[in-house]
Amino acid sequence: MAKTTQATRFLDKAGVSYTIQQYDYDPNAFKVGLQAAAAIGEAPDRVLKTLMANVDGKPVCAVVPSNAEVSMKKLAAAFSGKHAEMLDARTAERLSGYHVGGISPFGQRKRVPTVFEEKALAEPYVVMNGGQRGLQVKLAPADAVKALDAATANVIA
Structure with missing residues (x-):
């Protein structure tokens, strides 16, 4: 497994301090984020998943705890929209440049x-x-938000 990815290059370029954690990815896991949390011994609310969605027809990214579900209503509101829906896997992969199960908010295409x-x-x-x-980065949440120039909001159900 490569320890250098588009995501890690993005973090390096942004000057963000992080450590890498690897685990055996299970493609058959019911919830990939929860499987990752268990595999690396972290609390599920500390292991965040990256979700790709559309808000009023425009692609967006949501970063939420792996043990939480996104509220589509709250997600739409976070982007001043009216309607949100998850992207299909193929579109999410095309936009992000990553495979489902390995989508990072960092360094997306x-x-x-x-x-x-x-x-x-x-x-x-x-x-x-x-x-x-199977590759995770551990970092300060404020550093992640700053590097992504992300908004912060309550978007979980």
Whole structure:
């Protein structure tokens, strides 16, 4: 497994301090984020998943705890929209440049507006996908928000 990805290059270029954590990715896991949390021994609310969606027909990215569900109503409101829906896997992969299960908010092929679940900011650190299945980056949540130029909002159900 490569330890250098588009995501890690993005973080390096942004001057963000992070550490890498690797685990055995299970493509058959019911919830990939929860499987990652268990595999690396972290609390599920500290391991964040990256979701790709559309708000009023425009692509967006949402970063939320792996044990939470996104509220489409709250997601739309976070981007001053009326309607939100998840992107299909193929579109998410095409826009992000990553495979489902390895989608990172960092270094995406097409940079889209991003919202970071505000509750995650209370954590001393978070763990997020590093741009490859089985590769996670551990960093300060404020550093992630700054590097992504992300909005913060309550977007979970």
